Structures are given as C-alpha cells and as structure tokens.
Amino acid sequence: MAERLLTVENLAVCFETYAGEVQAVRDVSFYLDKGETLAIVGESGCGKSVTAQTVMQLIPMPPGKIKAGRVVLDGVEISALTDKQMESVRGEQISMIFQDPMTSLNPTMKVGKQIMEVLIKHQDMDKKEAKEKAVEMLKLVGIPKPEKRVDQYPHQYSGGMRQRAMIAIALACNPKLLIADEPTTALDVTIQAQIMELMQDLQQKLHTAIILITHDLGVVADVADRIAVMYAGKILESGSLDDIFKNPQHPYTWGLIQSVPRLDRKTRLIPIEGTPPDLIAPPVGCPFAARCQYCMQICRDQYPDKTAIKGNHYVHCWLQHEMAPKVDNPLAKGGNA
C-alpha cells in the first residue's frame, strides 16, 4: 500500500486585479503518494501553476489571496505554517523547478554557490563540505567536468545544462516532493528527452514524488503515473495514465487528446471550438459548457458532482448522471484511433 505524501483539500485562490477578482483556482482537491508522479495538465490560464505555487506558498499576497483550503505534507498542515516556518520546508522538503532556467537562476552568482546556498541553509554544512556536495550534485545531473563547471556562471551554461543545474539545486537536500512547472517547455526535443530521462532516473534513485505541470500530453504519456486534467480553475477529471488516455470520460479530455497531432499517425485534427471562459466572472455551471458539444441545460446551471468511474478515476460531468443521454465515447478502446 502506497503511503500518502501530500493532500490538497478544497483549495481556492484568487487574485485582485483592476478589472476585478480573478478566480484562478476554484475548489481543487488532489493527493500524491510517496515516489509517485502526478501530472497536472491544462492550457495556459487554467490555474495549474497557481495550484503548484500555492502548495509551495509562493503566491504573492497581495494581490493573491488563498480563500480556502488545506495543504497537508506528510502529516503536517503546511498551509497553516508561518512564513518563517515555511522557509525550512521549502528547499528541504519541497523543491520546485521552473519553465525558464535562465530567469530562475541568479545570473550574478556562480552555479556552485547557488547549490551551496541550499546546503548551508538547510543542512548546516560548512563551505568546504557544501562545495564537495555541489560538485557531486552536478555530476549526478550529468554535467560534464563538474569541478570546473561549479565555478562558472549561468550564462556559461547552455539551456539544457541550466535546467540540469536547476534540478541539482532542487534535489540537493533530497526533498520528498519535487514540483516541476513546465520543466522542458523552453527546451528543444532532443534536450527535452535528456531532461525527462534524467528526472525519471533521479526519481528512482532518490524516491522523490513529482508533481509535473505541463500542457504537453506526449511528455505526460511518457512519465506520469496519474493525471489531473484542469480547466478554468477546476480539476475536471483525474485518474491513472491509462484511465485518462484509454478511457477518458470528460468531453474536455476528449477534445484535448483529439486536438494534438501524433507523430505516428495522420488524421485531421478535431479542435475544441471557442476559447476558455473569463475567470473574473466564472460560469456558474460547468466551465466547459460553452465549448462542449454535448452541453445540456443543467450543465449551464449547476456544477456536476464528482463521479467515481473505477478505482481512482474520477470525473465531474453531467453525462455521468443516470438521466443523461448516452454519448459514444470517441476515445474508448485504444486511444484516438
């Protein structure tokens, strides 16, 4: 039986803007087991990054505001910790890597020093020990000539190496949870393949749980154990890798899978018409209703409850209701054939 590492309950986050209050995350709950990889997928603006930053408590307040919700990490309710207490959680128990490795590293500091900083703060190492460990970390993430590279600045690294350095910083204290926010989006495919392989390799070695935030379904199919599909601040569907790809239940998930081209097949793409809703005044009912070809009256009036499909596979959709018309799942049995 897998051990529970992280539980997020009923999270709601909003941002104050001139135009009004943007409801970025609306009642999101999910969990993560030790050593597991959960992928949160969705388009830009769906709230996936805000969710991750809330777990890390990195939301700037103001303009941000956490309206509701609890985050429990390994039995400790970290959402109730003070800023000071949180400092010892960040970097030691949870780490994060970002999309753009150039802007997330400090350009005026040597890479080695940026790794040492974490070690000196969290593990009380002295400078010499920390530097040795920094070289070791750079070696672990596959940077050639780590003894020389440790004294170089980020601009002397290539894009792929910078992301490796970020991973080295994130994993220096062997955290229980690594949050990777679009870690390969800014990289080329051949470098992306290198970084994804490295992350999987390190996960096995260090037994770290990973929350992977991405819009790339290909990357998800490669590395995730479970998937949560987010749209307009809500998780519409969640389940195991096979649940979501082989037997998805939500029309948005269908649309998402059918709108991406595949290298191994050639079919006409089926786009999702329209655009996501404005989260300043989010729709009362299902947020996908306006773009959904199966939309019913009730979808516009009321948000559907969670329905369990099988095991850990959950969906929020009125089509699951016993009175709903039967709809042929375009993706049932073997992916997008």
Added chain:
Amino acid sequence: MDRSALINVVDLKKHFVVGKKMILKAVDGITFDIYKGETLGLVGESGCGKSTAGRTIIGLYEATDGEVIFDGRSIQGMDKRERKDFTRRAQMIFQDPYASLNPRMTVTDIVGEGIDIHELYKGDARQQRIYQLLDLVGLNREHANRFPHEFSGGQRQRIGIARALAIEPEFIVCDEPISALDVSIQAQVVNLLQDLQKQFGLTYLFIAHDLSMVRHISDRIAVMYLGAIVELAPSAELYKKPMHPYTEALLSAVPIPDPTVERNRQRIILKGDVPSPINPPPGCKFQARCPKCMEVCKRVTPELKELEPGHFVACHLYDKENQ
C-alpha cells in the same frame, strides 16, 4: 499533384558577421525545390537556421550567396517593379501574434495595408474585401474597427493570416505560426491553414520545431541542423524510414501521447547540445553528437544526395565505400 516547382532554392547561404573574424553561418548552402500547391515542412531545433532560411527565401534578408528562384525568376536580380510583384505573390505569417501586429492600427488598417500598397481595391470594394477576409479566417465584421490588444492569441494569429491573404498570394512562409498558441487553439489554426490551402491552391513553407505538427500538415519535410539540410523526404516516408542519424534521434525524442506506445519505445538520447554556428568545424555539422561518426565525417562535408526517389540524405554512412 502538379509537380512543377514554384520555388528553387539553390545553394542559399546567409552569414552574419558577429565580431572580428567571427562569422555566424546561420544558413550554409541549402538546396531544395518547393512544388506548386504543396506544404514543405522545415524542422530543426532552435538556432538551426530554419527561420533565417524562411526569411531569406522571402527576401526579408539579403542572401550572402546562392539564389532563390521564384516562378522562373531569381529574386536576387529583380528590379523594383518585379520586386513589388514578387511581394504581392509571396507572404509571411509570423510566430508571435503579439509582436507582429502594430498595436496602434485597427484590424481594418492592418488587413488593408497590403491592399492599399498594391492598389487592389478602393473605397467600398476595399471595405467589402476586408469583411470577406475576416469571414474567411473566422472573425466577425464587428472586429474590423478594434485594436490587436482586444484579441486573444488565436484570434490575433487569424488577423495575421487575413493580412497575408489580403493580396491573394500564391506562396506563404509560415514561421512557427502556432507555437505561441495553446493546444486546443493550435488545432483550430492548423485546420484553417489547411482549408485555405485547399480553397486557394496555396503553397506553404511551414517552419516549426514541433515534429508531430509538421508531419501532420506537410507533404514533404526537410530536416535542418546547424544551417544545413540533412534529410528531405515525403513526410510519411521520413517518419517510416529516417536515414540520417540526426533525423532518427529527433523522431525518437518526440513523445507520443499514448502510454502504450511510450512504454514500448526505445529512445535514442543524443549526448550534449547543439554546437555554436559561429566558425563551425569542417566536415559534417552533426559530427560532435553523432553516435555513428566516422573519420571521414570530420573532414568532408557530406552532400545532399537522392538515395531513393524523392528521399534526399546528406550522410557519409550511405557512401559506397562505407557500406
């Protein structure tokens, strides 16, 4: 399909001087044809010179060497009048829909600018033409008097497409037209591009780094690496039977959104990064990362040869003496 070439690119080079004795060879001798009515995909990683190639082909950059022949005439030797005619027949759609539209012009001004320059329509006919173009790309007439900032990324890209279509071109260079858009919107724009191609018999040069999308939209694909074309083949053929080691690695690196396929895949993971295109070493451009690099690769630049009908490869592995 009509197999007559609309464009011949002949040993095209574009070098930039970036410092004393430092020459960045962004495009270093590429040769290919683009047939009438086809979509030629141009793929490669960032910095491989694919955008520079597109811009040089359409005349936005002055070529360092080589020729681009459009419908029988070299664009390098055109006089002013011929040049204007060429710019009416060839257009471009840009990557960033935020930076490629003038924020101080309305949609009517943006779409109508080309019509005015080429004096195609005047007065009421011009306005009708603009409405017609907006309908064509899936925008409303009410959008005509709005400014770019009032639109989403996908809508802006539609404005960019309407602008390109306004002067009834035959050839459009699409430089990463969808990479700034969200997945569900990408499909909308790609389908639009395909429909327009069918309707008007357009020829596309489709530049992108997303191999799945390029395979989806292209009839033939050219793979670029550090300023050179390493392989060119019909898209199904390229996927089924990649011959250049770089193409093989590139295809195997692309993740496929299907867990069953992913579990059973063997990846070729390339070592290292793309080297700098400034003062590159002699020989094959791919030598430093190639798992099958030989002695000859470090000395002699391989030529792009037609190994099978329509399938061109630049690699010493297929030289007679190395087999």
